[in-house]
Amino acid sequence: MxxxxxxxxxxxxxxxxxxxxxxxxxxxxxxxxxxxxxxxxxxxxxxxxxxxxxxxxxxxxxxxxxxxxxxxxxxRVSSWRGFQAFFTERFPAALYRLRRWWLGCLAGNVVVTGVLLLWLIDHPNVEQSLLSQQEIDQLVNNDIEGYYSEYAASHFALQVWINNSWVSALCIAFGILGLPVIYLLYGNIENLAVLASLMTHADRGQLFWGLILPHGLLELTCVFVAGGVGLRLFWSWIEPGELTRTQSIAREGRTAGTVALGLACLLAVSGVIEAFVTPSGLPTWARVGIGVTAELAFFAYVFVLGRQAHHRGVTGDVDARYLEDRVATQA
Structure with missing residues (x-):
């Protein structure tokens, strides 16, 4: 032509x-x-x-x-209705549709963390090969507890949100490659297991979990969701199903964008809990109770609101009317 x-x-x-x-x-x-x-x-x-x-x-x-x-x-995209629909339909529907991926990721990481923690507790000499005794004493007696009150609560909440959003974004961004997601997740849980074993050996395990659980339940769940969505993106070109590889990657990529935006909001919630609840003077049971409540609210959001939206045909992908125009033509 x-x-x-x-x-x-x-x-x-x-x-x-x-x-x-x-x-x-x-x-x-x-x-x-x-x-x-x-x-x-x-x-x-x-x-x-x-x-x-x-x-x-x-x-x-x-x-x-x-x-x-x-x-x-x-x-309509920028209207209040579109904003509301994102959080009541599109985001929870995406989480529900991809639930097997991120629930599997969550379960796998919990199991690996538990096994690694038990192994480290049974092999205390491993910790001493990673850190000097002076560094261990500093961590156990000062750094871990002082970490949550080092900065003003508002600044700390922003710092935590940026850090966790960055980790989640990396899990999704590198999802297309597969292996980097596993590396990121393992590095995250390895740090958790090492710190937990150090505090356990120092008879401060209760303090450690009392500091971690209030915000960590929702925070780690968000990271595992990002990891599961990233791995689904990787699988979209390995096994595209009825779609072409290009179509499959495009669909899961758009859905991953939906999840990334929603997770940024959820991580803001966990950041607020970490900044204002974790270091507060509330008793441990109350602080942990707030964390458990936030976690249960998340699962209710997915399996009630998300399930309903999914059954109405919402997938988490961009609405069809906002996708690229396609017109059939003869060769």
Missing amino acids: DLDAYVLAHAQEWQRLEQLLHRGKLSGAESDELVGLYQQVATQLSVVRTSAPDPSLVAHLSSLLAKARNKAVGT
């Missing part, structure tokens, strides 16, 4: 569509014209992609179509 000739033949239609986009309220006839031009340009974009995929022209036409769609149906 002669691209220059094709552009010359249809340039007036594209210009007219752009003129309509820059007008205010359209009349009935202009609205009909907008819809007609939208359909024509969608077909023309498909032809360009198939026969002469010029990147700049494809980008220009795609932009025109996106603006025309918003003009025709109204912008």
